[in-house]
Amino acid sequence: MGNLQNLLQLVMNAIWLIGGGVFVISVVIGGIMRMTAYGNERRIAMSNMALSAAVAGLVIMLLSLGIYNFITGALGGQAPLLPNPG
Numbered sequence: 001m002g003n004l005q006n007l008l009q010l011v012m013n014a015i016w017l018i019g020g021g022v023f024v025i026s027v028v029i030g031g032i033m034r035m036t037a038y039g040n041e042r043r044i045a046m047s048n049m050a051l052s053a054a055v056a057g058l059v060i061m062l063l064s065l066g067i068y069n070f071i072t073g074a075l076g077g078q079a080p081l082l083p084n085p086g
Contacts, residue, residue, distance in 0.1 A: 005072060012068050019061045026054035 030050035037043035 005075065008068060008072060012065070015064055016061065019057065019064075023054055023058050023061070026050060026057065030054060 030047050033043065033047035033050055037047060
């Protein structure tokens with residue numbers, strides 16, 4: 001069981017690292033799109049969609065944490081609230 005839990009921990013760390021980076025980059029890009037829209041309705045709508053997609057990705061990451069905790073608990077391990085970064 002220990003090897004499987006270590007594998008799950010490694011996968012969760014990778015998901016959080018990659019997903020967190022993508023979230024930050026997406027929010028920055030969406031913000032820049034919004035700032036450079038200059039009142040153009042189409043560009044504002046595109047920036048809103050980009051920001052909405054970033055938030056949806058964050059929600060998916062949080063759901064993955066719940067699934068991870070459920071699987072780890074079902075295997076008899078202790079499910080941490082957040083993945084261990086090291």
